Amino acid sequence: MIEAGDPWQLLMFPEAASSISSRVDHLFWAMVVTCGLVVLLVFVLLLVFSIRYRRGSRADRTPSARLNSNHWLEIGWSVPVLVGFLVFFAWGAVLYLDLYDPPAPADGNVREINVIAKQWMWKFQHPEGVREINDLHLAVGQTVRLRMTSQDVIHSFFVPAFRIKQDVLPRTYTELQFTPTKVGRFHLFCAEYCGLQHSGMTGEVVVMSPPALQGWLDRQGQTRTPEQDGARLFRSYGCSGCHAPDSSVHAPNLAGLYGKPVPLANGTTVRADAQYIRDSILLPSKQVAAGYPAIMPSFQGQISEADVLKLTAYIQSLTEQETDPP
Amino acid sequence: MSALSRTDAAEPASYLNAGYGLKSWLLTLDHKRIAWLYFISITGFFFLGGAAATLIRLELLTPAGDLLSDNAYNQMFSLHGIVMVWFFLIPSIPTTMGNFLLPLMLGARDMAFPRLNLLSWYVFILGGLFTLTAVVAGGIDTGWTFYTPYSTMFSNGAVLAAATGVFIVGFSSILTGINFIVTTHKMRAPGLTWFRLPLFVWAQYATSVIMVLATPVLSVTLVLLGIERAFGIGIFDPALGGDPVLFEHLFWFYSHPAVYIMLLPAMGVVSECIACFAHKRIFGYKVMAFSILAIALFGFLVWGHHMFVSGQSIYAGVAFSLLSFLVSVPSALKIFNWIATLYKGQIRFDAPMLFALSFIGLFLIGGLTGIFVATLALDVQMHDTYFVVAHFHYVMVGGMVSAYMAGLHFWWPKITGRLYPEMWARVSAIIVFVGFNLTFFPQYILGWAGMPRRYHAYADEFQLLNVFSSAGAGLLAVGYLLPLLYLIWSLRYGARASANPWDARGLEWTVSSPPPVHNFARVPRVEHEAYAYDQPQ
Amino acid sequence: MTSRSNRTTVIIAHQFESADQQLDADLLGMWLFLVTELLLFSGAFLAFSVYYHQYSEAFSAAAGELHWLLAGFNTALLLTSGLTVALAEQAAVENNRRATLGLLALTIALGLAFLALKGYEYHSEYRAGLIPFLDQPFAFDGPDPIHAMLFYNFYFTLTGLHALHMIIGLSAMGVILVSGYRWRDRHRVARQVRIAGLYWAFVDIVWVLVYTSLYLVGR
Ligand code: HEA
Ligand code: HEA
Ligand code: CUA
Numbered sequence A: 001m002i003e004a005g006d007p008w009q010l011l012m013f014p015e016a017a018s019s020i021s022s023r024v025d026h027l028f029w030a031m032v033v034t035c036g037l038v039v040l041l042v043f044v045l046l047l048v049f050s051i052r053y054r055r056g057s058r059a060d061r062t063p064s065a066r067l068n069s070n071h072w073l074e075i076g077w078s079v080p081v082l083v084g085f086l087v088f089f090a091w092g093a094v095l096y097l098d099l100y101d102p103p104a105p106a107d108g109n110v111r112e113i114n115v116i117a118k119q120w121m122w123k124f125q126h127p128e129g130v131r132e133i134n135d136l137h138l139a140v141g142q143t144v145r146l147r148m149t150s151q152d153v154i155h156s157f158f159v160p161a162f163r164i165k166q167d168v169l170p171r172t173y174t175e176l177q178f179t180p181t182k183v184g185r186f187h188l189f190c191a192e193y194c195g196l197q198h199s200g201m202t203g204e205v206v207v208m209s210p211p212a213l214q215g216w217l218d219r220q221g222q223t224r225t226p227e228q229d230g231a232r233l234f235r236s237y238g239c240s241g242c243h244a245p246d247s248s249v250h251a252p253n254l255a256g257l258y259g260k261p262v263p264l265a266n267g268t269t270v271r272a273d274a275q276y277i278r279d280s281i282l283l284p285s286k287q288v289a290a291g292y293p294a295i296m297p298s299f300q301g302q303i304s305e306a307d308v309l310k311l312t313a314y315i316q317s318l319t320e321q322e323t324d325p326p
Numbered sequence B: 001m002s003a004l005s006r007t008d009a010a011e012p013a014s015y016l017n018a019g020y021g022l023k024s025w026l027l028t029l030d031h032k033r034i035a036w037l038y039f040i041s042i043t044g045f046f047f048l049g050g051a052a053a054t055l056i057r058l059e060l061l062t063p064a065g066d067l068l069s070d071n072a073y074n075q076m077f078s079l080h081g082i083v084m085v086w087f088f089l090i091p092s093i094p095t096t097m098g099n100f101l102l103p104l105m106l107g108a109r110d111m112a113f114p115r116l117n118l119l120s121w122y123v124f125i126l127g128g129l130f131t132l133t134a135v136v137a138g139g140i141d142t143g144w145t146f147y148t149p150y151s152t153m154f155s156n157g158a159v160l161a162a163a164t165g166v167f168i169v170g171f172s173s174i175l176t177g178i179n180f181i182v183t184t185h186k187m188r189a190p191g192l193t194w195f196r197l198p199l200f201v202w203a204q205y206a207t208s209v210i211m212v213l214a215t216p217v218l219s220v221t222l223v224l225l226g227i228e229r230a231f232g233i234g235i236f237d238p239a240l241g242g243d244p245v246l247f248e249h250l251f252w253f254y255s256h257p258a259v260y261i262m263l264l265p266a267m268g269v270v271s272e273c274i275a276c277f278a279h280k281r282i283f284g285y286k287v288m289a290f291s292i293l294a295i296a297l298f299g300f301l302v303w304g305h306h307m308f309v310s311g312q313s314i315y316a317g318v319a320f321s322l323l324s325f326l327v328s329v330p331s332a333l334k335i336f337n338w339i340a341t342l343y344k345g346q347i348r349f350d351a352p353m354l355f356a357l358s359f360i361g362l363f364l365i366g367g368l369t370g371i372f373v374a375t376l377a378l379d380v381q382m383h384d385t386y387f388v389v390a391h392f393h394y395v396m397v398g399g400m401v402s403a404y405m406a407g408l409h410f411w412w413p414k415i416t417g418r419l420y421p422e423m424w425a426r427v428s429a430i431i432v433f434v435g436f437n438l439t440f441f442p443q444y445i446l447g448w449a450g451m452p453r454r455y456h457a458y459a460d461e462f463q464l465l466n467v468f469s470s471a472g473a474g475l476l477a478v479g480y481l482l483p484l485l486y487l488i489w490s491l492r493y494g495a496r497a498s499a500n501p502w503d504a505r506g507l508e509w510t511v512s513s514p515p516p517v518h519n520f521a522r523v524p525r526v527e528h529e530a531y532a533y534d535q536p537q
Numbered sequence C: 001m002t003s004r005s006n007r008t009t010v011i012i013a014h015q016f017e018s019a020d021q022q023l024d025a026d027l028l029g030m031w032l033f034l035v036t037e038l039l040l041f042s043g044a045f046l047a048f049s050v051y052y053h054q055y056s057e058a059f060s061a062a063a064g065e066l067h068w069l070l071a072g073f074n075t076a077l078l079l080t081s082g083l084t085v086a087l088a089e090q091a092a093v094e095n096n097r098r099a100t101l102g103l104l105a106l107t108i109a110l111g112l113a114f115l116a117l118k119g120y121e122y123h124s125e126y127r128a129g130l131i132p133f134l135d136q137p138f139a140f141d142g143p144d145p146i147h148a149m150l151f152y153n154f155y156f157t158l159t160g161l162h163a164l165h166m167i168i169g170l171s172a173m174g175v176i177l178v179s180g181y182r183w184r185d186r187h188r189v190a191r192q193v194r195i196a197g198l199y200w201a202f203v204d205i206v207w208v209l210v211y212t213s214l215y216l217v218g219r
């Protein structure tokens, strides 16, 4: 938490406030102890040899056949090192895969938040439509998934207390999923150098109890959700002219598209995720759906990143409606 | 050599008094004089980079960004990184001690291509001038990594001039690398087989291989960056579907091997010093030679460990992590073998040995924390924080610069024919060791607690450790300024050195100090392995 | 110094023991240099193939606009010049002054012809509005013009880089031609022609790579 007391405690044992933090910390301390022992061993050997075999000392120096080269000894200290390394590698890799390819939470309930980074601020939009800048309010215990993109250069979303970090790239979506486990206020930093005010691109993640978050959301006033906005934009940008079910243009029906595999004209198949939808809108000729003419115009330069995210949310909602009809 | 036409009787003929005019230095083809040209230029760059570091540390005394503006701070760490990496550390040991010693250690009269050798110094200076122009003309604020699209589309600094400077200095590296490889292959004295070469030569050789294989990739990457910025020929531009992550791949494909350019020469120097001051053969000579090659070659396979959170495929991340662990095994082997060399030795603690021992200790800590950041889940926390800053200063400054100092003191009598004041040198070694740890150890803790790097202003709770770090930097500055003074002093007032003041082994110690112009009157014939400390020289 | 004593026959730089050692060193040096040059191009080719993989349709369509026949003719010119320079080397070894100089001049002429044709090609691309930078109007009318731009960026970068290397090689041969005109030291000329020829072979090989990957693949 930001307003904690003892600086040493704060620095050596930084706040651990997400479901993954303490697992990372265990690995960290295991490595500190192991490597600390190695350092100790090396320093003790250096010291002992330095004293014992200083020039002029009376230590025993009878030469032996193995004094200058001894492969068994070399193997003897390489193999434990290798084994130690492999243990740490595997431990770190398993945790990493858990972090970046996380299982869906048990209750299936994930709160999706859109993040747009730009020089030098963070813009968030909640699923309820509430927007905030630099601060992000979350509920304790609720799994969050961020869908992030940048309007300009590369930034990086970093919350030390959660032990998470992910670069935020222009024209590409990156995602990050985590579960806060502690109520409090935590630093949010931009970790990738992004120009003049890189060090000012900071904020706070405010973790509250779920009712408190609800109250906070309510207090932000009435807003439209990204899906509702998206539906409106879908009409105003003219998408519905081709994609509406009753349209005369031969264009794919977007209901049920999200998350499904899409066969492409070039014979390959891709999964219709957010990145695919984004590319379909801005760079339609990159991947043309099989069986359709490549007539969709590019909207590059006409639709902002924020609106693309809203359109995506809308298209995504079409799928959810289809799978569980109201 | 009997002609004493221009030398006074007190001074024996040597490469130093073979000519006095400026021209005799600036147009020299003698590898020993070219080494001096480099000595002087990289010392200048080191103190320039050090001055930038001083400003960085002063700014970071307080959490608020008060001393420097944000723009000035960004320019400071970019300048610091660019100058220290390309204009000091990469050329450091190879172009000075490498240039001076390689022909001597091989029993050759000069490098294979003396003209190319001089040319590469001029190319180096040209690159330096471009980079200095960048500093004057608006500064450079991209960090030493030049990440796109910031560097191509957004920065207002003199990116082109700086990138051109780095591009040009790359050719200097390439030419030096080619020269060293050819010299090692073709110029060895009779009897000097590969496994009789000193480890210093092995290290120079492996370093040159990396220079030759990796630098061109950096060159082309900078070309692509340059034409994108200058003419809008977008290659990485996301607006054309270009991929900024591709730039990162290309950059690190060079820059990870480059960190071994900054390490292997150090390992060579330290091997020479340990053997000499323990007065004993290096333990496991062949394994030491092969592990140098292994580090050089496997070093090409791990670049992706700088990009664990960049959005590259997470499975690629897993592979790069595994390879990073594997590439560390030979380094571990070397540390243990150096220690085994001390066993039953006759150890003396002259200044070069003190620097060499601090290399072992500091490189060990730096290397082990390299293992921390190679561990995927930990790097997620540590990437782009001060933990990484501490890691690389431990290996680069604690490691390479310590080894540079070790080598400088070790061969100073050979290079100049003078002894430096031993007591001051020991004092400086100790100050550097203490100052270094005080500067950079706190940064590990800062990084673990989450302080991001390249931050001009930071959160209040990080102040305490930053104050330690800045204080340490002051001590470090003293430790580095001292040698500057007493080494210059010794040029005039130092006692004269004999041909072999340390009772070391190796061909370079068989010629007079300083060596004659053509090194060897007669080409030597080598009958022993390196480090024959059980035989008299 | 050994070099002075036998100056009349072969000039050996002072650091070498024998002419063989010197030639060996020169050749190894040149080979290493060529390796670095190849790596230089391979960085750009790597980037190209990554994008080709992603945008193969757009890249193929864009490649279709290039003058592949003209460039094919150019390829033939360049390969011929590779032959002439090899013959020049042979002639130099045989101490045939006229043939050496003549073949060198022919090589240079072929190289210049290549560059002239290449310039014509650039010009016609300029006229067709296929230059996506320097604020030129970009008039490509195939599908996916954005990624076609990316293709043309690579096209101009790679061919430009290659042309730059041609100019370096041609200048080197020009220098040899002028300095070898007096035929003072035939060993020296032979060594120089051999090294220049090695470089020229490299320029040829890179062109073949450029030609196949930019003009032919995806046609
Ligand atoms: C001289 C330069 C140098 C050297 C030698 C190294 C050596 C190593 N480095 Fe380092 N590194 C840098 C310079 C260097 N590095 C720089 C400049 C950066 C940052 C660039 C930037 O972003 O600006 C960096 C960043 C960096 C990163 C990216 C961090 C990040 O940005 O997130 C990683 C990740 O894997 C890494 C790993 C390693 C590893 C595994 C080694 C290994 O080679 C270390 C091997 C040595 C040992 C491991 C010690 C000996 C081992 C033992 C005695 C055995 C102990 C036994 C057990 C523990 C069982 N380095
Ligand atoms: C390669 C070699 C190298 C060397 C030798 C050093 C040496 C030092 N470095 Fe450097 N450093 C890097 C390479 C190096 N560094 C790189 C690559 C980066 C990353 C840059 C980036 O992010 O892009 C970096 C970044 C970096 C940072 C992080 C900045 C940030 O992220 O915001 C810091 C902060 O403390 C720092 C400190 C120091 C210090 C105190 C020294 C000391 O060891 C320096 C000691 C020397 C002196 C102190 C000189 C003494 C002389 C004088 C004091 C005379 C001065 C004269 C006048 C003032 C007129 N360095
Ligand atoms: Cu945004 Cu740094």
Ligand SMILES: [Cu+2]
Pocket: B255, B256, B259, B302, B303, B305, B306
């Ligand atoms: Cu690395």
